[in-house]
Amino acid sequence: MLAAALIVFREVLEAALVVTIVMAATRGMPHRKRWVSLGIAGGVLGAGVVAAMTNILAGMFNGAGQDIVNAGILFTATVLIGWHVVWMNSHGRKMAEAMRATAKSVVEGERHMSILAVVVGLAVLREGSEVVLMLQGLWSTGSTFAMLGGGTLGLVAGVLTGGLMYLGFVALPVAQVFTLTNGILVLIAAGMAAHGANFLAQADLVPSLGGHIWDTSSFLKDDSPLGQLLAALIGYIARPSGIEVLFYSLTVTTVMGLMQRAKRQTLHALMTLAVLFGGGFGFTHYAKAAEVLSPYVTKGEWEVEQQGYMTRDRSSGNQKNFVGELGYSPTPWYRVELEGEWERNPNSNSQDTRFSSFNIENTFELADPGEYWIDPGLFFETDFARDGNSPNGLIFGFLGAHTFPMFTETFNILAHKDYGPSNTPLGFNFDNQLKYRYKPWLEPGFELYSDTSGKSRFQDQQFQTGPGFFGKIYTFNGQALKYEVAYLFGATPASPDGALRWKLEYEYTF
């Protein structure tokens, strides 16, 4: 009886979580209770149907029927939740609350609620069908009373917990609730996408891209109560496969990228042209050529590098930043790079780029790759401005990397400060690069760049993410050409709407 209670409690809680968050996220929208109830009812009905059809489904598509249906349900939910988050982000809570006001907005609100009803229905259907199947299993072993009693107990407990969570949401200020639920929903959607990908991998319809990319079971086991709660909330998986990690990060990046996009007008193409030929409107940020630094050093390696960074933004002038660099590693653990930086300052009316600073970068490899779980490095850079109009700068921080079976992960945690004219307060950067080691000359991946810029509100900070391609082309013995190119979407008002960055490097080791 306890087993039945626990199973039902867990499944009901997962569904209740989605219901609670949808209810919390839609305060003020028309007939939301009606729509959500409809969704729940539809889900329950659907759960019964799916459970009844299990045997038929299992046989379809060479045994992959169940997996395809599960994946389909999950991907549909992912897309719908993603759509809701983007819509909510662009319309804002004020508009959502004012849904009652005009007839047109009421209709739009009803349409939105109907979509959310489907989301709720899918969640209930997925969890419900698992409950029905598990209870069927218990019933077949003859313990009818245990099944009914335990099942009811679990159901009541799950619903009560969901209600308590909703009350918790109600106690928060409305603005915070919307931001919080939007954030949680993005992660729930990402977790569902990863879960769906897993079903497809199970049916061998997609490659798993590595059995387990990392293993955090020693910190938090999948089957512990907290692990299961985190699994439902943020999609926590202790030993994720490559395809799960891929679908998770793809979902997060896509939704975040679309969120800012949704605010822009559809005259994008024309705006781009206007910005390229227009003058600077006054700028909100000083941007440096973006790159994710590596903690690895190879002794005796000379390198020549060129980097570019070009932005476009509706509200401020476009920015251009070019770097030319020469580097050398005299020891196995130290690399020095001397660089010249050219900038088109959006403040000026000229379209020309001028030489803006001379920089010295120092990288220290602190341990052998693979010696520790994170390959650690330290970084220190000094920027010397060409003239009195530009600031001098210092950058200092930690570089980390980890080799996964099919992926390479690199991240930087840096602190930077500019001195002199137009100096900036102490700012922090978190930059990240995750790439799939497909071939030496082609490694697709994602990058993320964030800069507090000394501000405390997220909207005033910079946050950019986007896809990129990286690779190494071997030329002569001991020599190679490396490239990086990425397009970054801005996710805050202070970030440029779009930025193209590239790096070309020739290395020569002897």
Next chain:
Amino acid sequence: MYYAFGICLLALVFLALPTRAEDVPEQHLSLKNHSFVPQELTVPINTKVKLIVKNEDGEAAEFESFELNREKVVPANGAITVYLDPLDPGTYPFFDDFHRDTTTGKIIAK
């Protein structure tokens, strides 16, 4: 935001803890006359391995592998340590970047 960075740094210190020295098995690879000896090295799966690469030639070499994501110069008549991550079963080729086509080898995890 600043607290978040502080927590990140603390987490890093925690996550950077090494495996105990006696737990990591050692294996050896040599370079002789621009050939790897042995050319095929077998390591156990899912085990971190400390690979000692010894260069018996009078010329520097670079131990490199795309699959293992390692790139390290082995000085002439010197030796280096390369840590291998726990590997899934399979074959992982490596080469000397200074003689890319002729000096090659494989690590077999099984």
